[in-house]
Amino acid sequence: MAAAWLERHSSDSMAAALDALEGDYTLARWDPRTGTLLLAVSPMSSRTLYWHHSPQGTWFASSLALLFRFPSVPRIPSVVNIAAHITLMVLDPADTVFEQVRHVPQGSLLWAGPDGIHEGTIWRPDPSKRLRFRRNDDYVQAARELLDHAVRKRLQGARPPAVTVTGGLDSAGLAATAARLLGDTPLDTYTAVPADGSAAPISPTYYPDERSPVEELGTRYPSLRSHFCTSTELSAFEKDPTPLFLAGGRAVLTTSHLGWFDPLYKAVQAHGHSSVMVGTMGNFTLSFDEGLIFSDMLRRGRFLSFLRLFPQVMSYRGRRARDHLVPTIGRAWPEMRAVRRRILGRSSKEWKGRTYVRPDLIEQIDLEGLADRWGEEGIIANNADSRVQRAHFLHNQGTRQVETLTTLRAYYGLDLIDPLSDRALAEFCLAIPPEQYVIDGRSRSLARRVLADRLPPRLIDEPRRGQQNGHWFARLSQQKDIFAADLAQMEGIPLVAGILDLPKLKSLIDRWPADAQEAHARRLHYESVLSHAIQIGRFLRWVDGGNGT
Structure with missing residues (x-):
C-alpha cells in the first residue's frame, strides 16, 4: 500500500x-x-x-x-x-x-x-506556529476531538491493547477514552503499586500508592479489568543488564525504574497481549505543566498575569511561591542566574555538576562548545522558551525515547503505542497559548479541563502526583556491593575509565545514605547519577568485551 x-x-x-x-x-x-x-x-x-x-x-x-x-x-x-x-x-x-x-x-x-x-x-515540531480561539472552552473541545481521534486510531487491531494506568491524568485519561470508545468490550489495565503495607518517604507533592484512584476509575468504567502488579525483588536485568544490551544493542539508563515496572510488563505478556498503550509523551503535549510558562511570562513582560497566576498555581501544588520565585526568574533571564552562580562559587554550566563524565574529557572534546553549537545549553539548563523546549523534547529527546522503546519492544515482545504522541495532538498543544496550561490557577489546567468529562473528580482535582518506584533506594541498596565491585573492575578497562569520572562515582558509594529519608534528599545523585553511570559503564564493558583483567 x-x-x-x-x-x-x-x-x-x-x-x-x-x-x-x-x-x-x-x-x-x-x-x-x-x-x-x-x-x-x-x-x-x-x-x-x-x-x-x-x-x-x-x-x-x-x-x-x-x-x-x-x-x-x-x-x-x-x-x-x-x-x-x-x-x-x-x-x-x-x-x-x-x-x-x-x-x-x-x-x-x-x-x-x-x-x-x-x-x-519530512516533518518537525514547529514552535513558531500559533493557534488562537475566541473562547477558552474552544481549546477544550478541540483537544477532546483530537484525543478521541488519536486513541481511536490505535484501537483498530483485532484485540484492544493493554493499557498501563496510574493515578495521573495522562494514562487514566487514555484508559477512560478507550473505554468510552470500546463500549462494553473489556479493556485490561495494569498498574504498578508498592507492596501491601509499605510506605515510601515522599514529599507533600506526591502520594505513595496509586491503587485507590485506579480502582475509582474502574468503578466508573466497568469494562476496565484492573490488574495491580508489585515489584518485591530485583529484576534480572537490574542485576545483569546484558539481556537488554542484546535486545536493543544500546544502554538503557533507567534500569532501576524499569525494574519497578518489570512485573507489570510480564503480566501483560502472560495475559497474551501483543501491544500496550502508554502515555509517555503527555508531559509535553496534553498535560504540560507550568514548567517554563511563568518564565515565558516574565521574559515577555506579562507581569500582571505572572503576579496573578504564579501564586495560585504554587498554592494549588502545595508549594511555597517564594521557594520557586528565584529559579523561575533565573530561567527567564539566564544571564542573571549565571552571575548568581559565579558569586556563589559555582560553575555557570549547571550540567557540569550533574554529569559523571571525566572533567578532562569534557574539555578535550569541548562538550560545552558542542552544547552551545547544537542549541542544547538552554535546553538542559531549562532556559529556553517553553514552546522551544517542548519541540526539542518531542523530536530530539523523543528520538532517544523511541530508541528505549525499541529495546523494550525487543526484550518483552510488546508493541508500545502512545496516543499522546499523535502528530495532530502534538501540533495543537504546541501552537495554543501557553497560558491555557495554567489558565485557572491550576497546574496542567488544559488536561484537567479536557478530561473532566471522562475522569472521576478525584483524579481531576488531585494536585499531587503518584509516587512511582518509591522504594528506589532499597532497590539500589541491594546492589551497593555489586556497584562497588563494578566500579573497581571498570578501572581496568580503558574505554570505561577514559569516559566515566570513576572517583566521583566511588565517592557516592563511600558516602552511602544511612536510610531512605536521607537518600530522598539526595535522590538525583543516586537514582540518576550513580545508577545511570553504572549502566553506561556496564554497557561500555560489554561493548569492549573487557573483564578488568
Whole structure:
C-alpha cells in the first residue's frame, strides 16, 4: 500500500508524499531503475531505523542489535556521543553512541544511491506556529476531538491493547477514552503499586500508592479489568543488564525504574497481549505543566498575569511561591542566574555538576562548545522558551525515547503505542497559548479541563502526583556491593575509565545514605547519577568485551 502511494504521489516531492502518508511507519524502498534505497520514518513514530554506509554498500535494520549482526557493520563506540548521552544532551538526533552508525529519526528520510547518502526531513515540531480561539472552552473541545481521534486510531487491531494506568491524568485519561470508545468490550489495565503495607518517604507533592484512584476509575468504567502488579525483588536485568544490551544493542539508563515496572510488563505478556498503550509523551503535549510558562511570562513582560497566576498555581501544588520565585526568574533571564552562580562559587554550566563524565574529557572534546553549537545549553539548563523546549523534547529527546522503546519492544515482545504522541495532538498543544496550561490557577489546567468529562473528580482535582518506584533506594541498596565491585573492575578497562569520572562515582558509594529519608534528599545523585553511570559503564564493558583483567 505504501509503495503504491509513493508511486502515485512522489513525482514532485518524496518528502511531501511521505508527509501525507498517515500512520506510525518505518519503510524501506528499493528503486532498481536508479539504484537508490529510500529509508523513512513517520513523524512522531514509535519506531526507528538504524543504518551504516560504506563504499561496499548500505546496511539497515530496525534495531542496533539487528544491525550489528551484519559482519560489515563496525561496532566502534563514539566517545563524543557517549559523553553527550551521559549528560542527557542530544547533539545530532541522527547520531548514535557508535561511530559510522546513524539512524533515521522521527519524521525523517534518507536516500542511499550512486551519488552517496542524502538525509532529509519530512516533518518537525514547529514552535513558531500559533493557534488562537475566541473562547477558552474552544481549546477544550478541540483537544477532546483530537484525543478521541488519536486513541481511536490505535484501537483498530483485532484485540484492544493493554493499557498501563496510574493515578495521573495522562494514562487514566487514555484508559477512560478507550473505554468510552470500546463500549462494553473489556479493556485490561495494569498498574504498578508498592507492596501491601509499605510506605515510601515522599514529599507533600506526591502520594505513595496509586491503587485507590485506579480502582475509582474502574468503578466508573466497568469494562476496565484492573490488574495491580508489585515489584518485591530485583529484576534480572537490574542485576545483569546484558539481556537488554542484546535486545536493543544500546544502554538503557533507567534500569532501576524499569525494574519497578518489570512485573507489570510480564503480566501483560502472560495475559497474551501483543501491544500496550502508554502515555509517555503527555508531559509535553496534553498535560504540560507550568514548567517554563511563568518564565515565558516574565521574559515577555506579562507581569500582571505572572503576579496573578504564579501564586495560585504554587498554592494549588502545595508549594511555597517564594521557594520557586528565584529559579523561575533565573530561567527567564539566564544571564542573571549565571552571575548568581559565579558569586556563589559555582560553575555557570549547571550540567557540569550533574554529569559523571571525566572533567578532562569534557574539555578535550569541548562538550560545552558542542552544547552551545547544537542549541542544547538552554535546553538542559531549562532556559529556553517553553514552546522551544517542548519541540526539542518531542523530536530530539523523543528520538532517544523511541530508541528505549525499541529495546523494550525487543526484550518483552510488546508493541508500545502512545496516543499522546499523535502528530495532530502534538501540533495543537504546541501552537495554543501557553497560558491555557495554567489558565485557572491550576497546574496542567488544559488536561484537567479536557478530561473532566471522562475522569472521576478525584483524579481531576488531585494536585499531587503518584509516587512511582518509591522504594528506589532499597532497590539500589541491594546492589551497593555489586556497584562497588563494578566500579573497581571498570578501572581496568580503558574505554570505561577514559569516559566515566570513576572517583566521583566511588565517592557516592563511600558516602552511602544511612536510610531512605536521607537518600530522598539526595535522590538525583543516586537514582540518576550513580545508577545511570553504572549502566553506561556496564554497557561500555560489554561493548569492549573487557573483564578488568
